[in-house]
Amino acid sequence: MAWKTIDDMALANKVVLTRVDINVPMEGGVVTDTTRIDKIRPTVEDIIARGGKVVLLAHFDRPKGKVVPEMSLGHVAPALQASLGRKVVFGSDCVGEPARDAIAAAAQGEVVLLENTRFHPGEEKNDPALAAEMAALGDVFVNDAFSAAHRAHASTEGLAHHLPAAAGRLMEAELRALDAALGTPKRPVVAVVGGAKVSTKLELLGNLVTKVDHLVIGGGMANTFLVAQGVEVGKSLAERDMAETAREILAKAKAAGCAIHLPVDVVVAGEFKAGAASKTVAADLCPADQMILDAGPATVAALTKVFEASHTLIWNGPLGAFEIPPFDAATTAAAKMAAALTKAGKLVSVAGGGDTVSALNHAGAATDFTFISTAGGAFLEWMEGKTLPGVAALGA
Ligand code: AMP
Numbered sequence: 001m002a003w004k005t006i007d008d009m010a011l012a013n014k015v016v017l018t019r020v021d022i023n024v025p026m027e028g029g030v031v032t033d034t035t036r037i038d039k040i041r042p043t044v045e046d047i048i049a050r051g052g053k054v055v056l057l058a059h060f061d062r063p064k065g066k067v068v069p070e071m072s073l074g075h076v077a078p079a080l081q082a083s084l085g086r087k088v089v090f091g092s093d094c095v096g097e098p099a100r101d102a103i104a105a106a107a108q109g110e111v112v113l114l115e116n117t118r119f120h121p122g123e124e125k126n127d128p129a130l131a132a133e134m135a136a137l138g139d140v141f142v143n144d145a146f147s148a149a150h151r152a153h154a155s156t157e158g159l160a161h162h163l164p165a166a167a168g169r170l171m172e173a174e175l176r177a178l179d180a181a182l183g184t185p186k187r188p189v190v191a192v193v194g195g196a197k198v199s200t201k202l203e204l205l206g207n208l209v210t211k212v213d214h215l216v217i218g219g220g221m222a223n224t225f226l227v228a229q230g231v232e233v234g235k236s237l238a239e240r241d242m243a244e245t246a247r248e249i250l251a252k253a254k255a256a257g258c259a260i261h262l263p264v265d266v267v268v269a270g271e272f273k274a275g276a277a278s279k280t281v282a283a284d285l286c287p288a289d290q291m292i293l294d295a296g297p298a299t300v301a302a303l304t305k306v307f308e309a310s311h312t313l314i315w316n317g318p319l320g321a322f323e324i325p326p327f328d329a330a331t332t333a334a335a336k337m338a339a340a341l342t343k344a345g346k347l348v349s350v351a352g353g354g355d356t357v358s359a360l361n362h363a364g365a366a367t368d369f370t371f372i373s374t375a376g377g378a379f380l381e382w383m384e385g386k387t388l389p390g391v392a393a394l395g396a
Contacts, residue, residue, distance in 0.1 A: 002395035003175065004166040006043070009140055012051035015103060017138035018043065018168060019057045019155050021145040022076055029070075031079035035374070038083050043144045043168035048086075048109055055103055055112040055138055056080075057094055057155045059148070065121030073116050086111050094120070094155070095133040103137060117155045124153055131158030144168025146175070147375035149390030150382075160393035167394055175391065177371035178382055181350035182211055186311040192303075192334070194219030195317030195355065198242045202249075204316070207385035209253035209260075214306050216261045218299075218319030218330070223292055225250070225262055231284045234268070235291040261306060265296030267320070267327060274324050294320030295330035304337050307347065313338055315351035316383060318359040332363040339368035352379035 020040045025032045040056075047054050061071040074090050081088040087110040091102030094114040106112045117123045122130030131154040135141070141163040143149070148156050149171070159165075167175060182189070189212040193201060198221045208215055217225055223238035228246035253260050262283065268290040269278040280296040281287075295303075299319075307313065315338070322328035341347040351360055352373030360366040373379040378388060 003391065004164075004394065005172050006046050006050070006142060006166055006168065009142075009164065009166050011047055011140065014052045014140050015055055015138040016047050016052040016140050016142055017055050017057055017134065017159065017163065018047065018142045019145045019148070019159070020168075021147045022056070022058045022073070022080065023060055024076060024079070026075060029075050031076060034079055034083055037076070037080055039170055040144055040168070041084060043142065043170060044084055044086075044111060046169060047142065051108070052140075053103070053106060053108060053112070055099075055114065057114055057117055057134065057159075058145070059118040059123070059153075059155070060116045061118075063116060063118050065118065065124065067119045071116055071119075073113055077113055080111070080113060084111060088113050091115060095130065095137070099137050117153070120154075122154055124151070126152045126154050126158045128154075128158060130154040131162055134159050135162030138163065141165040142168045143390055143394060144170045145390070146171045146373075146388075147378050149375075149388040150378040150386070152389035156390040157393045160390075165394050167391075171391075171394075173371070174373060174375065177350050177373070178379075180348055180370070181312055181314040182383070186348065188213035188310045189312040189314065190214040190216060190306050190310040192216040192218065192313065192315040192319070193317050194221065194319045194331070196220040196237065198224045198239055198246060201317070201380075202245065203384040203386075204380060205249050206252065207383065208314075209249060209258040210256045211385075212258055212314070214259045214261060214310065215253060216303055216306065218263065218295055219317055219321075221317075222263050222295070225260075226283060229262075232286065232288070233292055234286040234288045236268075236286060237291070261302065263292075263295040263299040264302060265298040266292040267294040267296055267329070268292055269327075272321060272324065278326060293324075293327040297330075297333075300330050300333045300337075303334050307334075307337055307341055311347065313342075313347055313349040313351075314383070315349070315360075316353040316356050316380065318355055322355075322359045322362060328359075328362060331359050332365075335360050335363035335365035339363075339365035342370055343368045352376075353383070354380070
């Protein structure tokens with residue numbers, strides 16, 4: 001691997017500037033979901049165990065370069081303190097005297113939390129002067145915010161050029177999982193791409209067909225591919241103007257030796273509503289007054305065979321309109337199958353991006369996947385084959 005980890009750094013008596021993602025949901029000034037906070041614990045504990053002083057840098061919400069009191073990370077400090085079980089010393093700015101004072105005030109074993117990096121306009125502009133001011137506070141830089149790594153900001157990218165830099169534990173786990181799925185995977189590799197539209201996942205599909213052995217296309221975007229093959233899809237969500245693009249993706253896949261799997265049967269209904277009367281028909285027999293809302297059981301059976309013949313699975317996007325039962329059936333069945341194969345040691349399964357995490361949670365399958373990325377945009381950009389600036393900077 002091109003990047004360093006905490007293990008490669010001497011941290012004793014060092015001030016460790018640690019970029020984390022603690023952009024947690026909040027209501028009325030109270031954190032409603034501490035998942036992101038809980039996930040930074042291994043990195044924080046490791047740095048402290050190695051004798052370093054942890055100084056957390058993070059953004060919160062979108063203050064757009066201005067001080068917005070409701071977006072102060074001070075509101076997150078109590079939840080952070082509770083999750084870490086360590087005293088948190090808050091600094092009212094992420095640079096300058098308030099930051100220096102907070103760092104000086106914290107004893108070894110206490111954690112410093114600095115104010116929202118995005119209160120400074122230089123953060124999102126990746127201003128070298130701001131990065132230099134941040135760098136002046138510490139001795140080394142640990143980036144544990146994979147989910148912010150697709151943005152070249154002062155605290156995610158710029159800072160890495162000023163100090164010795166390494167990946168934190170969460171970043172490390174994410175990079176290893178992504179490498180196992182698409183970098184140096186055990187073949188055959190199957191990718192499942194679902195979701196609403198082809199137009200939002202063009203680059204992703206274009207990249208995947210050159211890297212994986214099987215590509216399963218599901219959800220609304222499968223309708224566009226069916227249309228591209230001359231199939232009528234009635235009232236279904238389909239991007240008819242993307243038909244030519246879909247045909248290009250199919251041709252690229254063929255040239256690259258990637259097998260494309262489209263639904264062979266589908267679940268249709270007259271409207272997108274809970275409890276709407278639905279039936280299963282062949283994929284090319286959607287009635288003109290109906291819409292496709294899920295893949296059918298024959299498709300799931302075919303998919304199961306592909307999963308069983310594969311060693312690695314990468315998944316983004318649901319196979320149907322999973323939020324409204326019964327249109328969650330195919331996504332849930334396929335997710336359960338992937339989870340069972342993973343549990344049996346037959347499959348390395350990595351999933352992430354947007355609705356995928358909630359779809360797999362809904363299926364009760366998420367805990368058995370090898371790795372679930374909660375990174376959203378960064379995960380998708382990585383699936384598109386893009387270099388993430390925050391990761392690239394760690395290898396510099
Ligand atoms: P995405 O954010 O692109 O992953 O899309 C996820 C959304 O696609 C979910 O809200 C699903 O309800 C929706 N979706 C999946 N399949 C269909 C379908 N056949 N028709 C309409 N919406 C769908």
